[in-house]
Amino acid sequence: MDSYSIESNKKKSRLPARLDLAQSGTGLILGLFMWVHMFLVGSIVLGKGAFNFVAKTMELSFLSDTGHGYPAAVFFAVLTVFTLFIIHALLGVRKFPISWKQHRIIVDQMQMMNHTDTNLWYIQVVTGFIMFFAGSVHLYVMLTNPGGIDPYMSADRMVSGTMWPLYFILLICVELHGSIGLYRLCMKWGWFKAGNPKETRQKLKTFKNKATIFFLSLGIIALLVFIVIGINHRSRVGERYSKLETAVERVPALVAEVKALQPSDATHQ
Numbered sequence: 001m002d003s004y005s006i007e008s009n010k011k012k013s014r015l016p017a018r019l020d021l022a023q024s025g026t027g028l029i030l031g032l033f034m035w036v037h038m039f040l041v042g043s044i045v046l047g048k049g050a051f052n053f054v055a056k057t058m059e060l061s062f063l064s065d066t067g068h069g070y071p072a073a074v075f076f077a078v079l080t081v082f083t084l085f086i087i088h089a090l091l092g093v094r095k096f097p098i099s100w101k102q103h104r105i106i107v108d109q110m111q112m113m114n115h116t117d118t119n120l121w122y123i124q125v126v127t128g129f130i131m132f133f134a135g136s137v138h139l140y141v142m143l144t145n146p147g148g149i150d151p152y153m154s155a156d157r158m159v160s161g162t163m164w165p166l167y168f169i170l171l172i173c174v175e176l177h178g179s180i181g182l183y184r185l186c187m188k189w190g191w192f193k194a195g196n197p198k199e200t201r202q203k204l205k206t207f208k209n210k211a212t213i214f215f216l217s218l219g220i221i222a223l224l225v226f227i228v229i230g231i232n233h234r235s236r237v238g239e240r241y242s243k244l245e246t247a248v249e250r251v252p253a254l255v256a257e258v259k260a261l262q263p264s265d266a267t268h269q
C-alpha cells in the first residue's frame, strides 16, 4: 500500500469517531435544552401570568420601552435549536436498522439477551424516529409564529388547533429519548463515576428514571392546564393575553378582602 492510501485510510477511520462526537455534543445540548424548555413551558402551572412573563422575557421585552419585545429573538433561538435537531437526527439515522431483516435480527437478539441497556438503545431508536416528524412539526410552527407564544395563543393552538395529541406523543418520546440519551452519554464518556462501574450504572439509572418521571409529570400537568385554558377560550380564539387580565381576575377577590376589612354595620352604630 502506498503512503497516499495509508493516509486516506487513516482519515476515513477518524470520521465515524468524529460523527459520534458530534452526535454526543448535539445530543447533550438538546437534552439539557429540553429540561430548561420543560421548566419554561411548565410555568403555565403557576398561572397564565407566570407563563406570559416567561414568554415576554424570551422575547427580550425588558430591552424595549414599549414592553412588546422582539419576536426575532425567539425566531433565532428556534432556528438554532431546529438546526441542532436536524444535525442530531441526521447523525442518528446512521444507527437505524435500514431493512426489515436488520430490524428482525436486532429484535431477536434483544429478546435473547434481555439486556437493559440494549433495550434502552432500541427505545431511543423508536422515539427518535417518531420525534423526527412530531418535533419538526412543532419546531416549524414555532419558527413561523415566533411572536405567537402567550398563554391564550399557546392554549388555542393546543385545543382549537388540535395540536394536543401531537404534543402528548412528542412529550412521551422526548422525555424517554432525552433522559435515556443523557444516561448513555454519562456511561459512554465516563462522567459522574461513583465507586465501581456497577454502582455508577445503578446510580445513573436511578437518576434517569427519576428525571423521566419528574419531567413527564410536569409536562402532562402543563398539557392539562393548557387544555383547560384552551377549552375556556374557544369562543375567543386568536385573542391575546393581556397583562391587565391578571388584575381584572383579582378584582372579585380584592372586593371580598375590602369588604371583610370594613367594620360591620353593628360596630358602626
Ligand code: HEM
Pocket (backbone or CB within 6 Å): 037, 041, 042, 074, 077, 078, 079, 081, 085, 131, 135, 138, 139, 142, 149, 150, 153, 154, 155, 157, 158, 167, 168, 170, 171, 172, 174, 218, 219, 220, 221, 222, 223
Ligand atoms: C427554541 C425552540 C423551542 C421553543 C421556542 C418551544 C416552545 C414551546 C412552547 C411555547 C410550547 C407550548 C405550546 C405552544 O405554544 O404551542 C411548547 C410545548 C412543547 N414543546 Fe417546545 N419549543 C422548542 C423546542 C422544542 C423541541 C426541540 C422539542 C422536542 C423535540 C419540544 C417539545 C415540546 C413538547 C413535548 C411540548 C408540550 C409540552 C407539554 O405538554 O407540557 N420543543 N414548546
